[in-house]
Amino acid sequence: MTPANPAQREAWVGGTFPEVERVRPGLWSVPVPIPINPLRYVLVYVLELPDGVAIIDAGWNTDEAYDALVAGLGVAGYAITDVKGVLVTHIHPDHYGLAGRIRESSGAWIALHPADARLVRERYDDDAIDSLVQRERALLRRCGVPDLTLDELAGASMMIRHMVSMARPDRLVEDGDDLGLPGWDLRAIWTPGHSPGHLCFVSPERKVLFSGDHVLARITPIVAVHPQSGPNPLADYLDSLDAVRKLEVEEVLPAHEYRFLELAERVDTVLAHHDARLAEIEQVVGAAGAANCWDVATRLTWSRPWETIPPFMRRSANNETLAHLAWLEAKGRVVREAGEPDLWRLP
Template identity: 35%
Template structure:
C-alpha cells in the first residue's frame, strides 16, 4: 500500500482509507479506521449527529491505532468519545463490534446489535466456537487446513475475549428515532445471521455494513453459529433490498455512494455464475467442499486456493460449502451426509 508524506494514500483505488472525518451527507461523517491486515484495508465507521451528541454506525476493531484514529477524527468535527451516545452495530464481527465494547467500558455508550447474532454471541462469550470451526472443516473435507491451523496457532496462549453482550438486541425491522432523523433497521441475514442494515429514507442513504459492498463480494456465513443455508439467506436479503427505494450506499468497506439496486443486481448475477461454476466442478469429479474449492478460481485474479493465505483458504472453503448446499436445495446436487464428511454428486 503506497503512501506519501503525512500518511496520505497515493493509490487512487484505496483513497477511501485515508484517515479523517469526511462528510458524506448532512450531519453524517465517514471515518475509516485501520485493520490489522491488508485484506480489507479499513472499516468505515459513520458518525451521525444527533440532538444529544453522536450515534456511531459500527465502531471498528479494538486496536490502539483504531481508537486513536477515531478520537482524532471525532475531534475534527468537534466531538469526543464522551459525546457518543450509542453504537448501532451492523453485525458481530470484530472489525465492527469490539471497539464499541472497549469504549463502553470507559464512557458508557450503549451498544445495539441485531437479535440474530445471539447464538454466535453466546459461543463467543462462553466458548465452543473453536469446536464448531473444527467440525465444519472436517465436514467440508478440509482436514489439511485443520492441520495447518493447528501448526500455525496451536501454541498461542488464549487471550481474553474482546466481546461483551450488547445493551440492546434489535428485534426484526424497527424504526430507531435519533432526534432529527429516524433510521429503519432491517435484518439482512447472510454475511452473518444477525446482520442489520440501517436506512435513512429522508437522506436517501443506506448504511449497508458488509451486506452490500461496492467492489468485493462479502463472505458468507463466517460466524460461530453458522446457519444451515447462509447463501440462500444472503440472496433473499439482497432481493429484499430491491423492494425498497434505490438509496445511496454507505458501505463498511470501500468508498461511499453508488446505487444500491445496481450493486445488488451485480451481486445476484455473480452468485448465479458462481453456482454454475461450482456445479461444473462437481460434475468434473470433485466430491467435497474442499475438493471443489481447489478447482475453483479465487479473487478477480482467479488464484488457486493454495495461493491464498491460510485464513482466506478457510473462508474460500466455507464459501464453496454455502454454494454446494444451495445447489442441493435447488435439486441440482445430492449430498451424502451419512459419513463425517459431506459428499456431493450431480443429480441425474
C-alpha cells in the first residue's frame, strides 16, 4: 500500500514511534503506546471542533499511554480537558481501555456501537468475568484444546484486564449515524467481524476513512469465534469489507501501522488472503479425514512456528481457525460432527 506519509511507514517498519502529526487542517494523529504488544502503539485521531476536540479511540489504561495522549494533545495545542467526545471503534483494550479515564479528566462523552456496548460488563466487570472465562473454556474444550493447556488458554486475557477502565458508553452509535460533530460530516459505518460492534467513520467531504482495525495497511485483524462473537463472524467481516470497499475516499486512517491511500486495492488483498486461508483449511481437513479445530490450527501456516507462539496468541489462532471452519460449514464445504471435541470433515 502507498503510505500517506512515508515517515510514518518507516517508523512502523523500523520499530520506532511515529511523530505526532498534523494530518491535514483540523486533524491530528497521536501515537499512544501499547505495552507488551507487537503492535507497539494505537493511532489516536484528534478532530478539532469549535470548542475543543473529539478523539477516535483512546489507548490502554496505563500512565504511559495517558501521558503520551496528553503530550500529543499538547503538540496540537489542546489539553485533556478540551476533549469533548471519545469515538471508540470497538471495545478491545487498546481502543477502549483509556476512555473512562479521559471522561474522568474532561467530562467527555463516550460512544460505542450497541453490539459492543452489550459486551462491556461481562468482559470487564470483576463480578461477571468468571462466567466469560468458563464459557471460553467450554468452547476451547469443544475445539480439542489439550487438558494440560485448557485453563491457561481460557484465562489468557486476564493479564490485560487491568489496562481497561470500565466505562459504560454515554452514546450509542448505529450504522449510518451522523456523529453531529461541528465542522465534520462524519458518518458511522458498522463493520462487524473483528468485534461485533466495530465501527468505521467516514468523512465524504474530506474523503477520509477512519478504519479502526477493520482495514490495516499490512496485517489483517483477528476474526475469531469466541463466547461474545456471533456464530459466523468471518461472514460478517467479509460483508463489512464489501461495505467499505466502494467508498470514495482518498486516504485510510487505521488505528495501527500507518495511513495509506488505496482502500479498494487493500480490501481486495485481504479478501484474497481469506480465500487462500479457507482453501488451506479445507485441504488440511481433507488430508486428515477428520480433525478437531485445535489440530487443524496446529497444521496451518502461521507467521512463526506453532511451538513459539505464546498462549494468548495460540488461543487467538485456534478461535480464528474456528471462524474459518464456521464459514466453510455455512457454505457446505465442511461438515461438523458435534461432540467433545467437535470433528470436522469434508462432505
